[in-house]
Amino acid sequence: MPALAIATVGYFGFHALNGEFGLVGRARIEHRVESLKLELETLRAERRELEMRVVLLRPESLDPDMIDERARQALNLVHPQEVAILRPSN
Template sequence: MPRAATRQRKQSFIRRLVTPAIAIAALGYFGFHAMSGELGMVGRAMIERQVSELESELELLTAERQELVARVGLLRPESLDPDMLDERARLNLNLVHTNELVVLRPGHRYNVN
């Protein structure tokens, strides 16, 4: 009865490098995207800069809104200021009383009828 001979192969040098090469390529790919991807370290700095810009814009808009709310509050019937109403009406209608003194400032355009 013939004996079955097993053949042993010696691993080639290139075959031993395939698995580490694939692992290094995968690590390099994920490492690159972790640093410079949209949500990576560089992307995070850009997002933080945008957040700070938007927060400063929000502060400006909040202050402007509070000013407008205060001005609208002055126009409510229960808190209507006659002096402010008179001033706004004169400015918009371009009218003055006959006994008032008008000071014209240089550089401004005036409608004189």
């Protein structure tokens, strides 16, 4: 009987430390939560930037600089007196 009790306590003790939701598993989960929070904040910032660009493209708030930028990009043109800086595409 004592051996069975020790085995049972040992089994549950082992899984309390090393199981998926044990102390070690909890540290892994908390680390994953932190990394996902950072990723979420990055995605939210990217979304805010895209929303601002969409607002600039609406007909009631067209920005002349934005129109000029898009036209030059689509037509692949620059003025003769401008300096073009070429960046590698993603």
